Amino acid sequence: MKVVFIGSGNVATHMAKAFSLAGYSVVEVWSPNFDNADLLANAVGAKPIASIAHIDQSADLYIIAVKDEAIAGVVQELTEVNGLVVHTSGTTSIEVLSSLKKYGVLYPLQTFSKSKALDFKRVPLCIEASDEETLQALKVIAGSISEQVFLIESAKRKVLHLSAVFACNFANHLYTIGQELLQHHDLDFAMLRPLILETAEKVQTNLPQHVQTGPAIRNDETTIAAHLELLRNNEEWGNIYQTLSKSIKKTYQ
Amino acid sequence: MKVVFIGSGNVATHMAKAFSLAGYSVVEVWSPNFDNADLLANAVGAKPIASIAHIDQSADLYIIAVKDEAIAGVVQELTEVNGLVVHTSGTTSIEVLSSLKKYGVLYPLQTFSKSKALDFKRVPLCIEASDEETLQALKVIAGSISEQVFLIESAKRKVLHLSAVFACNFANHLYTIGQELLQHHDLDFAMLRPLILETAEKVQTNLPQHVQTGPAIRNDETTIAAHLELLRNNEEWGNIYQTLSKSIKKTYQ
Numbered sequence: 001m002k003v004v005f006i007g008s009g010n011v012a013t014h015m016a017k018a019f020s021l022a023g024y025s026v027v028e029v030w031s032p033n034f035d036n037a038d039l040l041a042n043a044v045g046a047k048p049i050a051s052i053a054h055i056d057q058s059a060d061l062y063i064i065a066v067k068d069e070a071i072a073g074v075v076q077e078l079t080e081v082n083g084l085v086v087h088t089s090g091t092t093s094i095e096v097l098s099s100l101k102k103y104g105v106l107y108p109l110q111t112f113s114k115s116k117a118l119d120f121k122r123v124p125l126c127i128e129a130s131d132e133e134t135l136q137a138l139k140v141i142a143g144s145i146s147e148q149v150f151l152i153e154s155a156k157r158k159v160l161h162l163s164a165v166f167a168c169n170f171a172n173h174l175y176t177i178g179q180e181l182l183q184h185h186d187l188d189f190a191m192l193r194p195l196i197l198e199t200a201e202k203v204q205t206n207l208p209q210h211v212q213t214g215p216a217i218r219n220d221e222t223t224i225a226a227h228l229e230l231l232r233n234n235e236e237w238g239n240i241y242q243t244l245s246k247s248i249k250k251t252y253q
Numbered sequence: 254m255k256v257v258f259i260g261s262g263n264v265a266t267h268m269a270k271a272f273s274l275a276g277y278s279v280v281e282v283w284s285p286n287f288d289n290a291d292l293l294a295n296a297v298g299a300k301p302i303a304s305i306a307h308i309d310q311s312a313d314l315y316i317i318a319v320k321d322e323a324i325a326g327v328v329q330e331l332t333e334v335n336g337l338v339v340h341t342s343g344t345t346s347i348e349v350l351s352s353l354k355k356y357g358v359l360y361p362l363q364t365f366s367k368s369k370a371l372d373f374k375r376v377p378l379c380i381e382a383s384d385e386e387t388l389q390a391l392k393v394i395a396g397s398i399s400e401q402v403f404l405i406e407s408a409k410r411k412v413l414h415l416s417a418v419f420a421c422n423f424a425n426h427l428y429t430i431g432q433e434l435l436q437h438h439d440l441d442f443a444m445l446r447p448l449i450l451e452t453a454e455k456v457q458t459n460l461p462q463h464v465q466t467g468p469a470i471r472n473d474e475t476t477i478a479a480h481l482e483l484l485r486n487n488e489e490w491g492n493i494y495q496t497l498s499k500s501i502k503k504t505y506q
Contacts, residue, residue, distance in 0.1 A: 148444075156438055160444065161480075172461050172465055192417065199425055202364065208431075212422070243493055
């Protein structure tokens, strides 16, 4: 099966490698930035393409992994292709692809960095398609690169994406605040790493609401006051501390 | 070496097992709740004690692992002992122990649940002591149960505890919000677990500020507006979303 990648960011990079590993032939990579397209193309034995107008029209699968706002523009370039076209966005409706013949969504619910390898077989893939036949084809394709394939309609996919922002993007920002607090006091972020990992490992077998700890759930006002005193020179962090503590108290009251 | 545990909560349970494994003799466990003392005592081959007034006065090490506000009361019961007395609190100053002969702090920077085993050797232990000789003794003791021992004064320990609240307690609450969002839409929290784990694993080798992703750092206002629209019926979560997104934008502007 011939696959064309449109995009060369973190998602495209990890997914192209997964398809390549699974025995698919990644034939071309296009990206708004040719150097990035070239880099990814080299990594998977594909050809980098400078102009999207010149991409191979005879591939079996086109994977759009560009910024959300760029998807509609890419779709206009693919109206003649007969292969299956999917986008990989968490927030974009499948409708953006409706001018195409066969289309779908292949959304990986994971955070990717080019610098960190990961086992793609364990990445949850949310799929959706233009019709039943395409859905079955996409299910087979998704199943060949991951063991975690879920049929998820656009509305629910948006909820998944939102929950991922809380559990991943916002959680990482809290790690950053922790890191900056330590740095201001000449303490090493390495001290915090085992705690961060254990917090995430705990919810692999428990629900997070069953393992909540800390001063807010204990209504430990002495500690909360001491922490706010430490944060008195940083209104922003103090505000985050109060907002989240209030929310924890409300959840468990 | 004879060790007495005062407390039977999560910290006491994991630490008593670690001392027992390291070859120490945990002789007694006292707790405000006798049943809990009995449970922990049985697990480590110790004797449960019903009244703190009757604890063994000849032990080498007394470990206070009770709620912060109960520490001072426990200290009053230990004024006659000759052994080393340590508390395990992140926020309580070493001064609470100053009426004793030899004292210190043994603060584990980790989150413990009775239901989940963990490798205590990797738990960062922050130590502090009444005098240099006691510090050296405590260093040896701490080093026998963990490979990660740090000399940390009370003021810095409080900062570590605060950063742990952000990186652990608050992060777990964000997982809970993610879970509740999914639950409201009949989606399984299991879908979010690989993402949570990967987010924590990423910062084991990177600094969190170098791996931040999501709509806020991209200034992706379309996605942010769509997310706030999904949260329109939950003012609290909408407020958390806006507060954290604003903080991310400010951090990377």
